[in-house]
Amino acid sequence: MIGLGTDLDSATCSRAGCRLDALWRVDWRNPRIHTGERFKTWLACDLHVDYLRDFLAARDFPLTVSALSAEKDQA
Numbered sequence: 001m002i003g004l005g006t007d008l009d010s011a012t013c014s015r016a017g018c019r020l021d022a023l024w025r026v027d028w029r030n031p032r033i034h035t036g037e038r039f040k041t042w043l044a045c046d047l048h049v050d051y052l053r054d055f056l057a058a059r060d061f062p063l064t065v066s067a068l069s070a071e072k073d074q075a
């Protein structure tokens with residue numbers, strides 16, 4: 001049901017089946033298909049931020065994890 005191209009406005013965890021509010025954003029890139037500065041963004045709740053980070057790290061994808069709340073405050 002939940003695609004990987006999650007809408008940031010939804011602020012819901014990107015983990016399949018998880019409906020918790022996202023507290024983290026994971027910006028990542030697949031060097032094989034994403035060239036240049038193109039990044040994808042996943043959102044993660046407190047429970048799944050480690051899962052998603054490890055999922056990407058296991059594939060040697062460059063990634064950055066940052067708190068989502070900081071960005072909300074600026075919006």
Ligand SMILES: [Zn+2]
Pocket residue numbers: 013014015018019020044045046047048
């Ligand atoms: Zn979650």
